Amino acid sequence: MRAQREDRAQVVVSPHPDDAVWSLGGRLAHWVARGVPVTVVTVFDGAQPVSEPVSASVSASAAGSASDTGACRPHDRLPPAHPLPSRRIPASGSSPPDDPDAWRHVARPAIRRREDRAALGELGVGHVSLGFADAALRTSDGRYRYRSAPRLFAARHPDDHGLPGAIRDALRPLCPPGTRVHGPLAAGRHVDHVVSRAAVERLAAPGTAWYEDFPYPLRRRDHDGLAPSCHPLADAEVERWLAAALHYASQAEALFGGGDGLRRALLARARAHGGEAGAAHADRHWLPAEPEGPPSAHW
Numbered sequence: 538m539r540a541q542r543e544d545r546a547q548v549v550v551s552p553h554p555d556d557a558v559w560s561l562g563g564r565l566a567h568w569v570a571r572g573v574p575v576t577v578v579t580v581f582d583g584a585q586p587v588s589e590p591v592s593a594s595v596s597a598s599a600a601g602s603a604s605d606t607g608a609c610r611p612h613d614r615l616p617p618a619h620p621l622p623s624r625r626i627p628a629s630g631s632s633p634p635d636d637p638d639a640w641r642h643v644a645r646p647a648i649r650r651r652e653d654r655a656a657l658g659e660l661g662v663g664h665v666s667l668g669f670a671d672a673a674l675r676t677s678d679g680r681y682r683y684r685s686a687p688r689l690f691a692a693r694h695p696d697d698h699g700l701p702g703a704i705r706d707a708l709r710p711l712c713p714p715g716t717r718v719h720g721p722l723a724a725g726r727h728v729d730h731v732v733s734r735a736a737v738e739r740l741a742a743p744g745t746a747w748y749e750d751f752p753y754p755l756r757r758r759d760h761d762g763l764a765p766s767c768h769p770l771a772d773a774e775v776e777r778w779l780a781a782a783l784h785y786a787s788q789a790e791a792l793f794g795g796g797d798g799l800r801r802a803l804l805a806r807a808r809a810h811g812g813e814a815g816a817a818h819a820d821r822h823w824l825p826a827e828p829e830g831p832p833s834a835h836w
Contacts, residue, residue, distance in 0.1 A: 547576070547717050548576050548717070549565070550580065550719065550736070552730045553671065556751075558577075558660070558781050558785070559785070560748050561820055562777075563770040563774050563807065567771075578711055581672070582669075583669050641674065653784075656784035660777060671729065675696075689727055690726050694728075701735035704733065717742075718740065721737075723750065724750045725750055730750055747824075748823075749806075749821060751803070762826060766821070767811075767814035767820065768814065769817075770819055804818070
């Protein structure tokens, strides 16, 4: 069983603004309460670019990135940011007939960044913005790369193939030796989550841990070669987590019908994991499987 230092710096790679808080906010609260250095790195939280026109069939208000890599500005240190909830768009991915791109509006970067700042501030964690444009807003040759919401969960656009390497390069200086890196399992297969996982895999930081992307269901292929580890959450950690999670009001409304629905969904998952850990609530993460014994429950 591995023993891992509780004072070890933690870096959590969050594809979009709410991913880190919704998926492992209880753990963030746990670390902060113990004085552990924690930084959330938001990948796809770039501002809506205005330099590249989009085709006449799409709305200018939801224009995508002006670059072929999907990065609309160099990564920089900023308050929390988050671009879009498209990764968990309702299954239909439908839009009103008069506005086929209405589903993209939920990805408004300014709103999502504001919510992210409030949520991470609530928890008291550090934050770095990489500034890459969300998949719902990325363009090539004046057209959206992903023409409909369902396509965000299908094959990656050819112009996105360079993103994992670019993100890895941006992450590398943020993860010095000794840092514990946490990446998304990419449950649900949203393209931005898949790209983020690929970037973390390329980073190849020793001891990388993987978290379950909320609210997607987990499938076996998401955790092949990994072993689960559950850790009970104290009541105070759960309450801090929920308070932070509710700051993502635009996403809570779009995906759960409001804060009450989000709170119920978060608690349901924490209770399910708590059952595995013999506690009321718990967090579950995944580590490389070790033949000699189960993975450590220490963070």
